[in-house]
Amino acid sequence: MKKIYLIFLFSFALCAEDFISEFEYGQMLYQSPRGVSCVPCHGETGEGRDIVSYTEDNGTVVMxxxxxxxxxxxxxxxxxxxxxxSIMPRYFFTDKEIKTIHAYLEKVNLEETE
Ligand code: HEC
Incomplete structure (x- = not known):
């Protein structure tokens, strides 16, 4: 009985690791895709970000x-x-990498609204 329990625990740990590493891989791709990260332009979790703005007397103007x-x-x-x-660079990702980025954005934003 003990053995079966251990095997169960072990396979669960394996699955969990798989799941986490895919999320982390997506996060890594999103944050530093070969030098030009999505983050400065789209924010940490894809929420968007001002790239060029300046301050006038009556407030900030986002260009x-x-x-x-x-x-x-x-x-x-x-x-x-x-x-x-015109602003965003072209990237050379595989389809799987693009899927992983998409999955990362979905997951990270699901967690934030929970
Ligand atoms: C240098 C800034 C910059 C970087 C880096 C960048 N983007 Fe963008 N991205 C933009 C801008 C600006 C637009 C909007 C362009 C337009 O509307 O013509 C855009 C548009 C998009 C859109 C379409 C959104 C829509 O609603 O039309 C997606 C999706 C997107 N980017 C994903 C990404 C991903 C994923 C990465 C990283 C791999 C990335 N971008 C890196 C600036 C950037």
Whole structure:
């Protein structure tokens, strides 16, 4: 009986590790994809960030903003990342890496709203 319990615990630990490392891999990809991270433009968890702004007498004027990508779909992320745009660089990720980034954004934002 003891043995069975141990095997059960062991396989559970294996699954848990798999799950955590995929999340961490997504986080790593999102935070430092080969030098140009998504974070300075889209924020730590995809909430968006002001990239260029200046202060006037009547407040801050935001000229360029990285949009909120917390609810971007896999297709949207795939298209943006592969094509880039006038501000955002193009990235060369595999489909699996893009999926992992998407999964990271979904998971990290699910946790925040809980
Ligand atoms: C240098 C700044 C910059 C970096 C770095 C950057 N982006 Fe962007 N991204 C932008 C800007 C600006 C836009 C909006 C462009 C537009 O609307 O024309 C955008 C658009 C997007 C969009 C489409 C959002 C929408 O609603 O239209 C997605 C998805 C996206 N980026 C994902 C990413 C991911 C994932 C990374 C990292 C691998 C990343 N971006 C890195 C600046 C950046």
């Amino acid at each position: 360029i903003k990285g949009p909120d990508i917390r609810s971007s779909t896999l297709t949207q992320i795939n298209d943006s990342v592969k094509k880039g745009n």
